Amino acid sequence: xxxxxxxxxxxxxxxxxxxxxxxxxxxxxxxxxxxxxxxxxxxxxxxxxxxxxxxxxxxxxxxxxxxxxxxxxxxxxxxxxxxxxxxxxxxxxxxxxxxxxxxxxxxxxxxxxxxxxxxxxxxxxxxxxxxxxxxxxxxxxxxxxxxxxxxxxxxxxxxxxxxxxxxxxxxxxxxxxxxxxxxxxxxxxxxxxxxxxxxxxxxxxxxxxxxxxxxxxxxxxxxxxxxxxxxxxxxxxxxxxxxxxxxxxxxxxxxxxxxxxxxxxxxxxxxxxxxxxxxxxxxxxxxxxxxxxxxxxxxxxxxxxxxxxxxx
Amino acid sequence: xxxxxxxxxxxxxxxxxxxxxxxxxxxxxxxxxxxxxxxxxxxxxxxxxxxxxxxxxxxxxxxxxxxxxxxxxxxxxxxxxxxxxxxxxxxxxxxxxxxxxxxxxxxxxxxxxxx
Numbered sequence: 001x002x003x004x005x006x007x008x009x010x011x012x013x014x015x016x017x018x019x020x021x022x023x024x025x026x027x028x029x030x031x032x033x034x035x036x037x038x039x040x041x042x043x044x045x046x047x048x049x050x051x052x053x054x055x056x057x058x059x060x061x062x063x064x065x066x067x068x069x070x071x072x073x074x075x076x077x078x079x080x081x082x083x084x085x086x087x088x089x090x091x092x093x094x095x096x097x098x099x100x101x102x103x104x105x106x107x108x109x110x111x112x113x114x115x116x117x118x119x120x121x122x123x124x125x126x127x128x129x130x131x132x133x134x135x136x137x138x139x140x141x142x143x144x145x146x147x148x149x150x151x152x153x154x155x156x157x158x159x160x161x162x163x164x165x166x167x168x169x170x171x172x173x174x175x176x177x178x179x180x181x182x183x184x185x186x187x188x189x190x191x192x193x194x195x196x197x198x199x200x201x202x203x204x205x206x207x208x209x210x211x212x213x214x215x216x217x218x219x220x221x222x223x224x225x226x227x228x229x230x231x232x233x234x235x236x237x238x239x240x241x242x243x244x245x246x247x248x249x250x251x252x253x254x255x256x257x258x259x260x261x262x263x264x265x266x267x268x269x270x271x272x273x274x275x276x277x278x279x280x281x282x283x284x285x286x287x288x289x290x291x292x293x294x295x296x297x298x299x300x301x302x303x304x305x306x307x308x309x310x311x312x
Numbered sequence: 313x314x315x316x317x318x319x320x321x322x323x324x325x326x327x328x329x330x331x332x333x334x335x336x337x338x339x340x341x342x343x344x345x346x347x348x349x350x351x352x353x354x355x356x357x358x359x360x361x362x363x364x365x366x367x368x369x370x371x372x373x374x375x376x377x378x379x380x381x382x383x384x385x386x387x388x389x390x391x392x393x394x395x396x397x398x399x400x401x402x403x404x405x406x407x408x409x410x411x412x413x414x415x416x417x418x419x420x421x422x423x424x425x426x427x
Contacts (some may be wrong), residue, residue: 035387
């Protein structure tokens with residue numbers, strides 16, 4: 001079969017939403033287009049097929065005519081719902097996290113009660129996610145209702161093959177991650193105390209760190225990163241990056257609740273402030289990096305999924 | 313108000329039922345999509361592919377039409393024809409159409425007399 005026609009029919013098939021026999025619809029469309037091209041232009045070429053197809057309309061339009069009923073949300077929008085909901089969710093969680101660091105959060109956590117804090121995080125995540133989902137569904141419902149259906153996605157204009165390629169995991173990177181994780185683990189368990197002892201020897205009255213939670217949080221994020229990277233050798237999918245990104249954000253979020261109580265119990269206020277500011281900056285940098293990586297993963301996953309549907 | 317636009321809207325609504333009646337009348341002899349479009353065009357009725365093919369399938373689903381695949385000149389073609397149930401349906405719809413036509417005619421005659 002002509003390649004152009006084949007591609008067109010595959011796209012129609014992907015958009016078809018009917019209980020009718022899809023193969024039969026495609027077979028009939030194919031027969032009709034070929035016959036028309038032959039009768040009108042004498043032969044089947046890329047050019048004659050293209051001319052006939054342009055009369056037929058876009059694959060989405062053709063498929064819509066065969067639909068059993070009016071869809072609430074047009075099929076071509078369905079992947080955008082996932083993409084936009086997750087992207088906005090990641091952004092909101094990130095902003096909330098950073099605002100937590102500055103104590104201007106719009107969520108009210110109780111740092112004294114771990115159980116309540118976790119419940120609060122779960123509740124906030126659910127309500128935020130479903131609120132976003134509802135708003136985005138409503139937006140697409142309105143677009144469908146008012147027949148604004150053929151919005152060309154930005155990736156139809158640009159070649160994003162480089163961006164969309166899922167990079168395979170590398171053994172070297174895995175080894176360097178393991179080494180970094182081991183060094184960081186040693187630092188958390190022994191290094192911090194060693195530094196405090198060292199400072200004590202210089203004459204500073206250091207009692208200790210009141211809360212190591214934040215270090216354990218970074219450790220936890222690092223461990224999860226290591227594990228998810230290891231899984232990539234077995235199954236390399238962007239979905240893994242999305243799960244990792246959201247997991248990281250939730251763990252970091254939890255850390256912000258505890259952040260207030262992190263103080264080096266030293267009598268030198270300047271050192272305490274310096275360390276606290278440094279930690280906050282590090283925390284924000286990590287959060288921003290996690291959000292960027294998460295949004296990139298969501299976009300990559302959603303665009304690849306949309307493109308794959310087109311190739312069905 | 314754009315009169316052309318309004319004409320198009322009303323014509324499109326009228327056409328929906330009219331096209332079904334045309335199809336039911338045309339398909340006494342089995343025919344395939346391209347031939348239906350071509351034949352109707354020759355007698356002055358233009359129908360879009362995107363309208364015709366889904367309509368044929370819908371009528372087939374309702375058992376008003378029946379279809380079969382045939383290979384003619386090495387080309388696969390789906391031939392549609394009216395079913396027995398479709399014929400009964402056509403008879404009744406034709407009656408409605410004739411009555412509607414008569415009513416419209418009477419009204420139009422009355423309007424002309426008043427002018």
